[in-house]
Amino acid sequence: xxxxxxxxxxxxxxxxxxxxxxxxxxxxxxxxxxxxxxxxxxxxxxxxxxxxxxxxxxxxxxxxxxxxxxxxxxxxxxxxxxxxxxxxxxxxxxxxxxxxxxxxxxxxxxxxxxxxxxxxxxxxxxxxxxxxxxxxxxxxxxxxxxxxxxxxxxxxxxxxxxxxxxxxxxxxxxxxxxxxxxxxxxxxxxxxxxxxxxxxxxxxxxxxxxxxxxxxxxxxxxxxxxxxxxxxxxxxxxxxxxxxxxxxxxxxxxxxxxxxxxxxxxxxxxxxxxxxxxxxxxxxxxxxxxxxxxxxxxxxxxxxxxxxxxxxxxxxxxxxxxxxxxxxxxxxxxxxxxxxxxxxxxxxxxxxxxxxxxxxxxxxxxxxxxxxxxxxxxxxxxxxxxxxxxxxxxxxxxx
Amino acid sequence: xxxxxxxxxxxxxxxxxxxxxxxxxxxxxxxxxxxxxxxxxxxxxxxxxxxxxxxxxxxxxxxxxxxxxxxxxxxxxxxxxxxxxxxxxxxxxxxxxxxxxxxxxxxxxxxxxxxxxxxxxxxxxxxxxxxxxxxxxxxxxxxxxxxxxxxxxxxxxxxxxxxxxxxxxxxxxxxxxxxxxxxxxxxxxxxxxxxxxxxxxxxxxxxxxxxxxxxxxxxxxxxxxxxxxxxxxxxxxxxxxxxxxxxxxxxxxxxxxxxxxxxxxxxxxxxxxxxxxxxxxxxxxxxxxxxxxxxxxxxxxxxxxxxxxxxxxxxxxxxxxxxxxxxxxxxxxxxxxxxxxxxxxxxxxxxxxxxxxxxxxxxxxxxxxxxxxxxxxxxxxxxxxxxxxxxxxxxx
Numbered sequence: 001x002x003x004x005x006x007x008x009x010x011x012x013x014x015x016x017x018x019x020x021x022x023x024x025x026x027x028x029x030x031x032x033x034x035x036x037x038x039x040x041x042x043x044x045x046x047x048x049x050x051x052x053x054x055x056x057x058x059x060x061x062x063x064x065x066x067x068x069x070x071x072x073x074x075x076x077x078x079x080x081x082x083x084x085x086x087x088x089x090x091x092x093x094x095x096x097x098x099x100x101x102x103x104x105x106x107x108x109x110x111x112x113x114x115x116x117x118x119x120x121x122x123x124x125x126x127x128x129x130x131x132x133x134x135x136x137x138x139x140x141x142x143x144x145x146x147x148x149x150x151x152x153x154x155x156x157x158x159x160x161x162x163x164x165x166x167x168x169x170x171x172x173x174x175x176x177x178x179x180x181x182x183x184x185x186x187x188x189x190x191x192x193x194x195x196x197x198x199x200x201x202x203x204x205x206x207x208x209x210x211x212x213x214x215x216x217x218x219x220x221x222x223x224x225x226x227x228x229x230x231x232x233x234x235x236x237x238x239x240x241x242x243x244x245x246x247x248x249x250x251x252x253x254x255x256x257x258x259x260x261x262x263x264x265x266x267x268x269x270x271x272x273x274x275x276x277x278x279x280x281x282x283x284x285x286x287x288x289x290x291x292x293x294x295x296x297x298x299x300x301x302x303x304x305x306x307x308x309x310x311x312x313x314x315x316x317x318x319x320x321x322x323x324x325x326x327x328x329x330x331x332x333x334x335x336x337x338x339x340x341x342x343x344x345x346x347x348x349x350x351x352x353x354x355x356x357x358x359x360x361x362x363x364x365x366x367x368x369x370x371x372x373x374x375x376x377x378x379x380x381x382x383x384x385x386x387x388x389x390x391x392x393x394x395x396x397x398x399x
Numbered sequence: 400x401x402x403x404x405x406x407x408x409x410x411x412x413x414x415x416x417x418x419x420x421x422x423x424x425x426x427x428x429x430x431x432x433x434x435x436x437x438x439x440x441x442x443x444x445x446x447x448x449x450x451x452x453x454x455x456x457x458x459x460x461x462x463x464x465x466x467x468x469x470x471x472x473x474x475x476x477x478x479x480x481x482x483x484x485x486x487x488x489x490x491x492x493x494x495x496x497x498x499x500x501x502x503x504x505x506x507x508x509x510x511x512x513x514x515x516x517x518x519x520x521x522x523x524x525x526x527x528x529x530x531x532x533x534x535x536x537x538x539x540x541x542x543x544x545x546x547x548x549x550x551x552x553x554x555x556x557x558x559x560x561x562x563x564x565x566x567x568x569x570x571x572x573x574x575x576x577x578x579x580x581x582x583x584x585x586x587x588x589x590x591x592x593x594x595x596x597x598x599x600x601x602x603x604x605x606x607x608x609x610x611x612x613x614x615x616x617x618x619x620x621x622x623x624x625x626x627x628x629x630x631x632x633x634x635x636x637x638x639x640x641x642x643x644x645x646x647x648x649x650x651x652x653x654x655x656x657x658x659x660x661x662x663x664x665x666x667x668x669x670x671x672x673x674x675x676x677x678x679x680x681x682x683x684x685x686x687x688x689x690x691x692x693x694x695x696x697x698x699x700x701x702x703x704x705x706x707x708x709x710x711x712x713x714x715x716x717x718x719x720x721x722x723x724x725x726x727x728x729x730x731x732x733x734x735x736x737x738x739x740x741x742x743x744x745x746x747x748x749x750x751x752x753x754x755x756x757x758x759x760x761x762x763x764x765x766x767x768x769x770x771x772x773x774x775x776x777x778x779x780x781x782x783x784x785x786x787x788x789x790x791x792x793x794x795x
Contacts, residue, residue: 009579009591034579053626054607056614064611115753134751139725142705145646147623147631148712156633156644157714160559164552172633172642173714174559175623176604177550183604187571192750194578195427198585199402199755207753214731214749217720219567221419221746224732227717228743234716238562244539245557252558254543262535315534322540324549324558327612330602338529341599342613353613356606359599360576361526363591 008035008367013197015098016041016089017073018080018113020048022146022179023130023212024102025069026186031098031193032072033358033367039074039092039382046077046376061349065179067373071345071355075374076383080111088383090121098193099127105135115207126196126205130189134211144212149181153216154223158235163245165235173235184219185212241291245324246302252324253307255298255314260284265317269310270301340365345372401428402755406581409481409488410434410465411472411505415538415563416597417494417522418461419570424490424577425464426748426757432484432773433465435766437795438473461570463735463745467764468773469794476793478504483778485510485517489584490577494522497532507592516590518580522573526596536597538565545601550608552620561601568604569597627674629681630656633714634689636697642714643697645688645704650674655707660691720744730758738763770794 013036017028025047032038040047049066056062076092079085093099099118101108108114108129118127129135132144133152150156151173160174192208200206217224223233243255257263263284267276275297280286287294302310307323314321323329330336331354339361342354358367406429410421418433425431470484471477482505485491491510493500500506500521507519521527524536525544534540542548542561551559573595580591602609608618625631631646647653653674657665665671665687670680677684692700697713704711713719721744726732735745747758774780774794788794 007583007587009576009583011583012586013582030575034576054611054616054618056611057616058614063607064614064616065607068606068610133725134729136751137725137729142712143708143710144712145625145628145631145648145710147625147633147646148644148710151633151642151644151714152712154715154717154720155564157642157716158562160552160556161562162560164556164559167556168553171553172623172635174551174553175633176559176561176564177547177552177620178605178608180547180564180604184568184571187568187575188749191423191427191571191575191578192752194575194582195402195750196752196755197582198406198578199400199404201585203400203402203754206755209751209753210749211729211731214726214729215571216564217726217731218423218746218749219564219571221567222415222563223717224720224744224746227721228737228741228745232717240560244560247557252543252549254539254548254560256537256539258537315531318535320535320537320540322534322536322543324543325546326549327546327605327609327618330544330546331609331613335525335529335531336599336602339526339596339599341602342609350614353610355610355613356599356602358576359572359596359603361528361592361594361596362576362580364528364594 009362010035013037013098014096015039015100015193016092016096018099018101018103021102022049022065022069022182023185023189024100025049026183027100027128027130027189027193028073029069029071030186030190030358031100033369036098037074038072039076039379040070040374041076041078041089041092042376044077044079050376056347056350056353059349062347062373067347067350068355070373072370073374074379074382075377076380077377078383086112091383093122093125096122096125097197099125100130100189100193101127102130104131105140118207119205124200124205126193126200126208128189128193128208128210130185130210130212132212134214135209146179146182147175149212149216150175152213153181153220155216155220158223158233158238161235162239165239169236181212181216184215185210188215188218241288242294242298246299248302248305248307248310251307253302253311253321254324255319255321257319262319263287265314265319268317269314269319273297343369345369347372348375400755401757402752403428403578403581406430406490407488408432408490408492409484411491411493411495412522413494415461415566416569417492417573419567420520420522420573420577421492422461422464423571423574423748426759427750429490431465432488432769433462433467433764434470434481434484435467436469436471437766438471462763464759464761465764466769466773467766468770469767471793471795472503474791474793476788476791480788480793481505482513484773486514487777489518490581491517491519492522492577493519496535497521497523497527511590516584516588518577518584518590518593520573520577520580520593520595522569522595522597524597526599527594538562541565541569541597541601544598545605546609547601547605550605550618550620553622554620556620558620565597565601569595569600572600572603624681627678629678630684630688631681632685634685634692636692636695636700638697641697643692643700644712644714646710648710652709653677656704656709659703659707659709660688662687662691733758735759735762767794
């Protein structure tokens, strides 16, 4: 990537991250992968996520979560309660465009990182707070982990749906795997940072407040829309009338036919069984009414199918179907390989491993991961040296 | 002033993921011109029998705050009109299957030749390149392709379908990447093409599990368990279908919880002395916690746990959300008037700025509602020119 014309979108921008949690970490990671130099400020004992499971085999020293979130970042250690630590941070913030953090409002005040102080000392610095319930409001001091947040935002109550809800109707609602809500908070925090970067030219720097609850609720917007339509969504009643998760001979696939031509494709895929040729079933509303009956037949058929074969035939017929791919299958997928979704980087304590870059290409190519996660304090020199910033050449005056 | 004021979007997106991207950008201040045609209505305007929805699905959630024009993209003059619109826009967004924009003559290369400083955002199920790029898909398929669906589920159950949250996650990622490209455009004068793959967004939501698998680990469905924390889960309360989530991370929190639930004997039980041991015996432990939550109302238990500094929250349904005081005070949930004139709860874009504004200033546009402004003022078409195009079903 030496070609200046192909510089990634945030080339030349500098972000500083003070984080404990996944949301702020993901925001910093997105800015880093988009090209910003991103410096993770860690306490002397290291970011707590460095010790968070799962740990990478076989050595079980490095956290997979930390390695994923910190890939490409730089690391400095800084005791923010000491004068030296604060002076070091000040060097970083003087140069930075964005500070992403998950400090509570009381901690910010104690560390002199509150909004008025930041604005006075670093007038061009945009600060982005990402907290479970945001930086203001009645729940500002509430504690919350991922499982609490996904339920505070409504999606938890709505899961599982489909086959799992049918099989286990009495079980508690189910969270999405991993850190779904926190990742949402991270993406929204990055969006907030970037929006403020765009407006800074005219309006100056400002503070950005993101709540993981708000961010997760935003992606669940449809359920609130449905409430306005007069329907309170529930996990047991929002399943697809037919299709959905299907068990095949060697795994699971997802089938969803929303359009008429897709239903016709499904008839072909199932080799035109008599029941599907019933003229009444050419009416989509009738199919919806007879969903359970249709599902029994589709499920019986699916159990005879092999996933790779049936998905390939379905897609050739324009029938939306996908295999429930395991992580190992995703990692070895030819499509993912062709798009360079995973890029090998060195992970201290675990060796060279493929890490996901970003879920989008820019300028026709995957964004390059510049490095693996940093060693603790690997870039300590950044605290003491003032650097000349390398900015991309301005090719056009933009009003 | 909104942060993206002055950014204009020619919006060719359909369905949920792409339109949610431009909806969020419009709430951040971009002027979003939604291109539609009576000849090819958005599926979100039609009934969705598979969802059991017999009436037209309201698509306010993704269409509000946008301007609407009609352009028939099946007509060469429609394509010429679309290009004129691109000529006055900063950002072009689309979510057709890969290849469709090229066939229409509106692919990135063609538009960049027309206007080098254009930023284009394409949203598709598998991305613009790669052997599966032609695959058709919706939210549950994105989750299935991206391992998120495989990993979500009860330990002894099947994978779980991701629903609209998956589409909208794609939309937010696309919005974020779009603004990054707009930033570069403003800094350097360079446009570019952002190619968002929905299945890769699903992957990005389990990035750590994919890395764990790459090292030889075997991530699996674990229901509501956490890899480190216990107690951790969703617990019954005395109210029917009213659940409480609790997560205990530290020894200190554990001690406070044991005292709060009147079970100090647990603190001396050898099975619960260390975090690792509590995790190992979590099923027994969860039974003890539920023994307490079953005698409490969810809201009361939530408040007591929070007062003790323990992470807890009721499992909210949308009625709870619509009336939640915290979400109302943050301006996250707002009341809007829908196209039928009824008041309903809606969501403001989830970012609060200290200076900039954000949010909706208008509802869902009628099809073609803003053609006087867009075709007349922005593109400079006379009334007569427009009438001819309407007669020719170009504006249609």
